[in-house]
Amino acid sequence: MPKILLLLLLISSFSYAKKVDAYKEGEILYSSKGCNGCHGMHGEGLNTYPILMNRQKYLLVKKLKFYRGKKGVMNQTAQIMIPFAEHLSDIEISYLSTYLSEFKEALNAPKYDIEYESWGDGGS
Numbered sequence: 736m737p738k739i740l741l742l743l744l745l746i747s748s749f750s751y752a753k754k755v756d757a758y759k760e761g762e763i764l765y766s767s768k769g770c771n772g773c774h775g776m777h778g779e780g781l782n783t784y785p786i787l788m789n790r791q792k793y794l795l796v797k798k799l800k801f802y803r804g805k806k807g808v809m810n811q812t813a814q815i816m817i818p819f820a821e822h823l824s825d826i827e828i829s830y831l832s833t834y835l836s837e838f839k840e841a842l843n844a845p846k847y848d849i850e851y852e853s854w855g856d857g858g859s
């Protein structure tokens with residue numbers, strides 16, 4: 736009898752380990768796909784690039800599928816998104832949108848300093 740219990744415990748822990756954390760996956764994808772280069776480290780927006788953090792998930796999904804589909808009227812600004820969206824799978828879009836829509840403000844999370852100015856001649 737204890738053996739069966741042990742087996743059950745083992746099986747349940749395996750299925751637990753396999754459960755994906757959509758938020759975490761999205762966070763990894765967000766930087767590995769280079770989204771942070773334009774939208775800021777956590778989607779806080781950068782210059783004219785739109786804010787993505789804490790936006791509604793369905794809207795993020797809709798927009799990403801729109802860019803990926805390359806259908807409909809797209810202005811030049813929207814076309815910037817095509818190369819970044821066209822290779823995303825449905826599940827990647829879902830993870831990315833989960834991460835961005837549920838973004839939890841990390842205390843002292845690093846952000847790009849848009850006020851940054853370089854001084855001097857760079858030593859040349």
Ligand code: HEC
Pocket residue numbers: 765768769770771772773774784785786787794795796798799812813814815816819820831
């Ligand atoms: C080269 C810069 C650049 C990169 C890299 C980039 N984006 Fe964008 N993104 C833009 C621009 C510009 C827009 C505004 C397009 C428009 O007007 O529709 C945009 C719009 C969006 C929108 C719609 C926002 C809204 O308010 O409608 C989403 C969602 C988005 N990007 C997600 C992503 C994700 C996810 C990635 C990474 C896979 C990514 N972007 C990478 C430039 C970029």
